[in-house]
């Protein structure tokens with residue numbers, strides 16, 4: 001579809017306030033592709049309704065997520081930034097892909113198992129088929145690379161399997177995508193329980209550092225972070241608390257784990273936690289300032305949403321038409 005240009009595609013749900021996990025594991029890495037790839041970054045509101053949302057909040061967060069994409073450095077002139085529900089081809093292709101995805105495959109998805117345990121009163125079919133909608137997102141744009149945190153690798157691998165299965169039956173339909181997982185920051189852990197992923201829908205606000213938290217809250221949350229027994233600043237998988245803080249420090253400063261160990265040799269956890277809080281607050285300050293400016297201009301954000309949806313639709317329409325033709329749907 002793009003001749004010599006490769007395609008990067010990713011998405012974030014407007015299901016809560018975005019965290020430093022979303023930033024370091026995903027959004028910060030999106031702009032790496034802006035120059036050489038054709039890039040599509042989507043606010044996946046249709047995925048968000050697989051768990052109950054308050055409509056006014058979903059709407060507000062959709063604007064906010066789009067503004068955060070831009071505040072994190074994604075220029076809407078160089079990247080197609082858009083909202084999933086504004087491009088109806090996603091839902092249409094998802095239905096088709098449902099017919100090429102096995103019940104057993106979907107049953108094995110760990111996110112489905114986790115979310116159905118967490119929302120036991122609402123294990124709906126959308127939660128189950130969430131990965132086929134995600135596959136539709138990716139495959140509509142003939143995507144080559146999908147930058148995501150490691151928790152999404154399994155979904156991208158399923159998307160590859162679906163694409164390969166479809167291509168075997170109908171050759172030459174889809175590009176088979178690769179997941180790209182950031183080396184550092186692939187999985188930032190909760191500050192309250194460092195064996196759990198930091199997640200924007202966590203009920204404990206102290207477990208999570210939000211991109212938009214003010215400086216004092218950031219520093220306070222890191223000060224209270226659960227650490228392990230001992231006092232040495234050393235990366236050790238047996239010590240997930242301090243190792244997680246070292247990962248965050250490394251991501252925001254660019255320093256290696258060895259450099260950090262040397263820098264904090266002889267210091268206690270207290271000093272180190274303060275330093276992690278400070279570098280995080282410093283790194284997020286420019287993003288927060290730009291976000292505030294963007295959010296104040298709703299008309300601009302809406303114009304960008306419209307432009308993004310028009311651009312995305314142009315590509316999505318072409319792939320969907322190709323799929324429909326291959327399947328034998330009558331096209332007038």
Ligand code: ATP
Nearest residue numbers: 013021022025026148149186187188198199200201
């Ligand atoms: P939810 O809690 O609603 O499931 P989430 O915080 O897991 O949300 P998503 O919208 O599902 O966030 O994810 C957006 C992107 O951020 C994905 O690429 C995901 O892999 C990445 N991501 C989410 N949490 C983390 C984390 N703690 N560390 C690294 N990457 C993450």
Ligand code: LTN
Nearest residue numbers: 009010011012013044134137138
């Ligand atoms: N499932 C992803 C969000 C998502 C996505 C995508 C990511 C929806 N569609 C397409 C990459 C490509 C998540 O982060 N929970």
